[in-house]
Amino acid sequence: xxxxxxxxxxxxxxxxxxxxxxxxxxxxxxxxxxxxxxxxxxxxxxxxxxxxxxxxxxxxxxxxxxxxxxxxxxxxxxxxxxxxxxxxxxxxxxxxxxxxxxxxxxxxxxxxxxxxxxx
Numbered sequence: 001x002x003x004x005x006x007x008x009x010x011x012x013x014x015x016x017x018x019x020x021x022x023x024x025x026x027x028x029x030x031x032x033x034x035x036x037x038x039x040x041x042x043x044x045x046x047x048x049x050x051x052x053x054x055x056x057x058x059x060x061x062x063x064x065x066x067x068x069x070x071x072x073x074x075x076x077x078x079x080x081x082x083x084x085x086x087x088x089x090x091x092x093x094x095x096x097x098x099x100x101x102x103x104x105x106x107x108x109x110x111x112x113x114x115x116x117x118x119x
Contacts (some may be wrong), residue, residue, distance in 0.1 A: 011109055014102040015049045021099040022078075029090055037085060044078040052106060055113065068110040075107050 022045040026038040051071035058064040082099070085091050 011052060011106060014105050015052050018048060018099055018102045018106070019045050021102070025085075025091060025095060025099070029085075033085075033088075033090065037081065037090075041078065041081050041085075044074060044081060047074040048078065048103070048106070051110075055110065064113050068113040071110045072107065075103060075110075078103065 022041050026034075026041050029038055048071070051067055051074055054067040055064055055071065058067055079100075082091070082096060086093065086096065
């Protein structure tokens with residue numbers, strides 16, 4: 001049976017950076033977007049952190065697979081919201097580089113978990 005791959009401290013650092021970036025970016029949104037887009041982005045980032053925590057506390061390969069898959073769904077949701085914000089002109093690509101890099105790193109970790117625990 002494969003060992004369970006636990007996230008190292010670097011994954012948590014990425015999750016904290018992602019949360020910090022989202023909260024910082026959403027403060028820059030125009031007033032009309034503060035209630036809708038802000039709440040969606042912040043809710044998604046909380047789910048990102050929750051999913052990473054769930055992966056860390058999974059006790060079986062099945063749980064790791066499920067939680068990693070759920071992270072990938074949340075990742076797709078937040079990437080869509082970021083792209084929408086960028087298309088609307090709220091954020092510039094340079095403002096999003098740290099956020100996207102950290103999200104992509106966590107995504108790769110979850111994909112590696114799926115590959116490693118696919119037996």
